[in-house]
Amino acid sequence: MRLTLKVWRQAGRSARGGFQEVVAEGVSPDSSFLEMLDGVNEKLEAEGREPIAFDHDCREGICGSCSLMINGHPHGPDDGVTTCQLHMRRYRDGDTIVIEPWRARAFPVIKDLIVDRSAFDRIIQVGGFVSVNTGSAQDANNLPIGKEVADLAMDTAACIGCGACVAACPNASAMLFVSAKAAHLGRLPQGQPERHARTRRMVAQMDTEGFGGCTNHGECEAACPKEIKMWNISFLNRDFLQASLSERSASQRAGDG
Amino acid sequence: MSGLGGFYRSSIGKKIVVGATGILLVGFLFVHMLGNLQAFEGPGEHGEPAKLTQYGELLRTEMAVLWAMRLGLLGLLILHVVTTVRLVAENRAARPERYAMARSMKTTFAARTMIFGGVALFAYVVYHILHLTVGAAHRDLFREGDVYGNVVRSFSNPVIATVYVAAMIPVFFHLRHGIQSALRTLGVDHPEHLARIQTAGGALAALITLGFMAVPLGVLFNLIRL
Structure with a gap:
């Protein structure tokens, strides 16, 4: 296959970016989208040109590293897959593909298609965890958890933090990401002691990072x-x-003794 | 970050304010629409004033109560609008650089035009109050206290009737997205309830819209006359 790529190129955080047209030749329909980009980069390097910078790691859809807005769709046109799981058989010979980085104030571009997603790390750091004392592990059956709750918690725990929700949202809102963590831990008994503090802190951090708010479009x-x-x-x-509603000031908490 | 100020500064706090005021305003619209339908009772017989005019007098029985309701509604509207303006500004700022190519997958026309529908609605409400409450928009058609007569005289003018019917189109789209969106924001998270709320919200939006359209259309088609 021969494809024309319109790729966002940007030398650095404060550099001015723009689209560059690159031709990808001899692309196998069995290759993944990232393998196609690897091939393009080999060619660019052989020509002494700067390869396209893009994020990737596991290449099996579980790490959340890969991103890319492909023809206006985060992770490409298919449902329920990451860019690394997108295959070139989805495209036809002669197609033009527009590739852009995630766009959000909270996700500044580092280089080309790589954005800084450490805003997500900071949201998790303020509350996306449960505090557990070290020591011997307790018996797994000490805390009975209903299957429905366990399943719902597992569904949200599946979040890989890729940021596609932010990329797709017309408001660049991170609420699907934050809600996945809040609902994952907030549904489980282990998450209850820190539940309210977790939600408050994660929402405050989300706002500080400059994400927008949800207006229930459903794009995420x-x-x-x-x-x-x-x-x-x-x-x-x-x-x-x-x-x-249940928030109390430090002095009131001290009064509770 | 704590207390009411902290709640209002947060994105979700503002969303909850917009949703809650929106739902209360929908409640007002529904009652207002039901009240309007009394125009179909006609001009009144045996020298009695029309049902609609009597209803207008009933609302004015105690002016203090009427003004309390008016100020309450004004407060809700101001909170709803001011908070929305702040949210929209934050949402715009969250994506300074647009995509060269963005394709929507799931969003609706109603969701994407919320703010424009809101602005259109606000302009309409100002005109509507000047027209039928204050009487300043069309002085020749307005007689203080003659609610039914004012309605029939105004909507006999096809231009005014068309403006009123057309103004209900943004109302429909605003409510169709707004009702279900507000309930999501207020925390309804059960998938089956959400599906029902989407259907019911759309139906309520259509009911309110058609109910409001009925009066100007009724006058225009001579079902309501002096």
Whole structure:
């Protein structure tokens, strides 16, 4: 296959970027999208030109490293897959493909197609965890968890933090990501002691990072490679309301003794 | 970040304010629409004023109560609009650089035009109050206290009737997305309930829209006359 790529090139964080047209020749329909880019980069390097910078790691859809807005779709046109799982048989000989980085104030471009997604790390660092004392592991059956709850928690735990939700959202909102973590830990008994503090802190960090707010378009759900559902955002909203209503100042907490 | 200020500064806090005020305003619209339908009761017999005019007098029984309701509605509207404007500004700022190519997958016309529908609605509400409450928009057609007569005289003018019917189109789209969106924001997260709410919200939006359209159309087609 012969393809024309219109790729966003940007030398660095503060550099001005623009689209560059690159021709990919001899592309196998069995190769993945990233393998196609590898081939293009080999050719660019052989010609002494700068290869296209893009994020990738596991190449089996579980690490959340790869990104790419492909012809206006995060992770390409297929449902429930990441860019590394997208195959070139999806395209026809002679196609033109526009490749852009995720666009959000909170995800600044580092180079070409690579964006800085450490905003997600900082959201997790303020509350996306459960505190567990070290020591011998407790018996797995000490805490009975219903199958429905376990399944719902597992569905949200599937989030790989790729940022496709932010990329797809017309408001560049991170609420699907934040809600996945809030609903994952907030549904499990281990997550209850820190539940309200977790929700409050993660929402505050999300706002500080400069993400937008949800207006219930549903683009995030459609783009999510792990098919995480939007009803988790409703869960987050309710949890945030409850957390705000039950919030107490430090002095009041001390008074509780 | 704590207390009411902190709640309002947060993105979700503002969303909850917009959703809650929106739902209350929908409640007002529904009651307003039901009240309007009394125009179909006609001009009144045996020298009595029309049902619609009597209803207008009923609302004015205690002016203090009427003004409390008006100020309450105004407060809801201001909160709804001011908070939305802040949210829209934040949402725009969250994506300074646009995509060269962006394709929507799931969003609806109603969702994408919320803010434009809102602006159109606001302009309409100002005109509507100047027209039928204050009486300043069309002085020749307005007589203080004659609610039914004002309605029939105004909507006998096809231009005014068309403006009123056309203004209900953005109302429909605004409510169709707004009702279900507000309930999501207020925390309804059960997938089956959400599906039902989407259907019911759309039906309520259509009901309110058609109910409001009925009066100007009724006058235009001579079902409601002096």
